[in-house]
Amino acid sequence: MSFEIQTYNNIAEEGLKRFRNATYTIDTGAEPDGIMLRSQNLHETTFPASVKGIARAGAGVNNIPVESCTSQGIVVFNTPGANANAVKELVLASLLLSVRPILKGATWVQTLTGTDIDKQVEKEKKQFSGFELEGKKLGVVGLGAIGAMIANDAYRLGMDVVGYDPFVSVDTAWNISRRVRRALTLDEVFRECDFITIHVPLNDKTRHLISTKELQLMKNNATLLNFARGELVDNQALVEGINNQTIKEYITDFASEELLHHPQITVLPHLGASTSEAEINCAKSASRNLKLFLETGNIQHSVNFPAVELAFHSPYRLAIFHKNVPNMLGAISSTAADLGMNIDNLINRSRDEIAYTLLDLSETDITKINALQTAVSALNDVIRIRIIKHQEEN
Template sequence: MFNIKTFNAIAPEGMSRFDKDNYTINERETPDGIILRSQKLHDYAFPESVLAVARAGAGTNNIPVAECTEKGIVVFNTPGANANAVKELVLASLLLSVRPILQGAQWVQGLTGEDVEAQAEAQKAQFAGHELEGKKLGVIGLGAIGAMVANDAYRLGMEVMGFDPFVSVDTAWTISRRVQRAQDLNEVLTTCDFITVHVPLTDKTKGMIGAGEIAKMKPTAKLFNFARGGIVDDDAVLTALEATELAGYTTDFADEKLLHHDKILVLPHLGASTDEAEVNCAKMAARTLKRFLETGVIKRSVNFPTVEMAFNSPYRITIINKNVPNMLGQISSAVAEEGINIENMVNRGRDDYAYTLVDINEDDEAKVAAVAEKLTANPEIIRVRVIKNETGAC
């Protein structure tokens, strides 16, 4: 029986995946798994029981990922589950940046008299705007969201250029061949009329768009940030706007110094705030966490490699260890010393850590436990789990 701890309200469509025969929800202070949305866990004291944390969303900056990795806690996210919601908000913001729709709607509310229609017709010229068709959009980061923005912006009649040196093969297949591929970031900065950023916040991307990058943009360019607040240097944006070296900035991340500026539109982090996105994220997070707890399979983790293998043996041993030489040999020896055959094994490394699935052809629970005890005693091994195959085939 696994126990799941929740932070925030998780859509019931996701939580319903944890069947009552095998899961309890928030019944113990020693959970096996945690599922959350935006709750910050940096001050949370993780019990030793915690095996995994699943974020119902793409960003994981509210989770101490490095600490979790050191403790052998797998951190999952839900890339792509909220991509359509963010994409639609980006497209809406592009339209709002060229058409003063909000300003016009607010102005109309102040009209009075029987000739309101005539007043509106007479003064509507002050809210004339421009069209997106024929303008050039630069998309920095071609993950799930960036790829969708690029494709749909092209369908709006825009010329689209994308830049992402690390674009995945799966994503590459989804990007329209009409989207130009930039060879470097400077090509996007110097040629595009609109630039939207869609990269995760890491040590390498923090402040990615700063004074130097903004200086390379056209003075008529408009910048959009629906990724994470720290990726764009807000002070550099303000300086550029005051010097008329940038035409506008739209962000989904509120900061007091950005408010009340006629060239800045600040939204209250609405990117994934749709009912559909919350449900999709909850379903994906629950499905990923459930599969890991029951089979040890890792998919969509931000701190451990993807490791998948069909589970057909009586028992599976999962091992999280430091990525050092001869670890597979030590694991194999520990199994062989108990006279057990390895039926299947897969190992993947990621930076300083590695993850291994070992399926063994053994029904004796005591012998399997003895193997796990030997492996746990290895100082290079962080966590060992024994999973019994309850179905015969997973």
């Protein structure tokens, strides 16, 4: 069994080296089994039938047609948390820059001339005075990997931290300091906080999460930070809000024409995950997810299919993508029994309207395995089915 991997963008070698063995080829032009990418837009891409999985070396998957992939039985992976530290550090740096005009001061010093620069600095430095983060209130909207780290470190800076996330996981809850207070509503965060940073995924429910109504709830001296996705904030409402002194300042990592050249808006060139460490971590995590899936059918960190893990010891395994409908497992099991095959192990997990089943078989005759694949494929509501042969090196 061999696999072809197609790459887009520059994927760190530390990730690609997982595929540098006899089982894999990379970018040979053959039909790919897996795709690895960072920012490449795949929405206009027609995927060949060979594609089984797409791994994004990063958290966001807005550049991938996830819904279309789901309908084709293509698993889409991301790497939540792999770039969390890089984004966290940039958010903290932006918080510091928002209260201390460091960049303006440094730029001004470069304009000085003469032999008494030290005296000029002492005379004019008051224009660059700021204030401190200690004692100010930070609202963190979204307590995933990034939000939780920001909440903890902001508390260590002396800030009063309020977190909001109705879907916070058990793992995240364990990692958040007890001193981070939980807000029960978004409105509570908007009304109370001096600084608000948002760290939620972009979807139909969160698009323009912050618009005119939300801005009007905020303090007129509040600073809003957005290092998650640009579309979470209604830019037109944001500019109007700043011009009307509804809020004080906006700092974002997502460039847009209407945000440029405004003295109270700082736009960074999408630097959140732009560290060598983050790129390496994301590449390693993405390759690990994709490799595990191709070789065993196990799914970790997928955005469109359920997480499934089953130890693989049998000669063959069927990986079955199907709709989440009643009696599907019964139909699959009956089909195997009708062909005289013994099921060694089975696991089924669902996610909304989609389900995924791994079926381990003691059968070693590939002709019979192919016959089972054909029979199961003919069942109603089956989307896709793969045969995976056990390999000792797995």
